[in-house]
Structure formats: C-alpha cells, structure tokens
Amino acid sequence: MADKDCINPEEHCALHACQLTYKERNPEIEKLFEDPRYVCANCGARTHLDENLCNPRPL
Numbered sequence: 001m002a003d004k005d006c007i008n009p010e011e012h013c014a015l016h017a018c019q020l021t022y023k024e025r026n027p028e029i030e031k032l033f034e035d036p037r038y039v040c041a042n043c044g045a046r047t048h049l050d051e052n053l054c055n056p057r058p059l
Contacts, residue, residue, distance in 0.1 A: 005054075005055070017032065017033070017040060017043070017046075017047050017052050017053055031048075032047050032048060032049070032052050033045075033046065033047055033048070034048060035048050036048055036059060037049075037050075037058065037059055038050045038052075038053055038056040038057065038058060038059060039053070039056070039057055039058075040053040040055055040056060040057075041055040041056070041057050042054050042055045046059065
C-alpha cells in the first residue's frame with residue numbers, strides 16, 4: 001500500500017500530526033492545527049502545512 005507510506009519519514013516522529021496527537025499539546029503544537037489546509041490521507045489529521053502530514057492532500 002504505497003499510498004499509506006510516509007512521504008517524509010525522517011520528520012515523522014518529530015513534526016507529523018499523527019504522532020503529535022499522542023503527545024501533550026502545547027501552544028506551539030496547537031499552531032500546526034490552526035487554519036487547516038491539508039488532510040492526511042492516512043489518519044485524517046488536518047494541519048496548515050502539508051509538511052506536518054504523512055500523506056497530505058489539499059482540503
């Protein structure tokens with residue numbers, strides 16, 4: 001299932017929304033989710049920048 005792969009695995013643990021949802025939210029993390037423009041085709045997370053998703057698609 002190539003469409004389920006992360007397009008940027010080196011950033012996966014640090015900045016991807018699917019991982020951030022498991023961490024304690026703080027104001028810096030919350031900013032990533034404001035004014036969403038992209039949705040992850042894997043987990044459904046919505047973020048402002050596509051770089052914060054594993055498999056981004058425009059909203």
